[in-house]
Amino acid sequence: MPADLPRKPGANRNGIGFQALRSTFRTLAGEARDKAGADWIMGHCPPQRDMGEGVYTAEYSEERLRRITNHVRK
Numbered sequence: 001m002p003a004d005l006p007r008k009p010g011a012n013r014n015g016i017g018f019q020a021l022r023s024t025f026r027t028l029a030g031e032a033r034d035k036a037g038a039d040w041i042m043g044h045c046p047p048q049r050d051m052g053e054g055v056y057t058a059e060y061s062e063e064r065l066r067r068i069t070n071h072v073r074k
Contacts, residue, residue, distance in 0.1 A: 025072055032071040037064050 022042065029038035040060050 028072040029068050032068045034064065034068055036060075037068050041065055041068060 026038060026042060029041065032038065037060055
């Protein structure tokens with residue numbers, strides 16, 4: 001998010017803060033049907049009990065992450 005966003009006209013509204021933007025992103029990213037990829041983008045740590053997608057996955061491809069962010073942008 002650009003640092004000057006809050007200074008733009010109409011950008012600083014009650015109830016619309018950083019957490020609201022994160023929640024909106026996560027909701028829309030969930031529609032892309034890639035929970036682990038969306039969690040990665042948001043910086044969430046994978047649960048230790050999820051051996052398949054969390055512990056053994058070091059990185060996600062740029063293509064995979066772009067698919068999620070492009071879905072959110074749409």
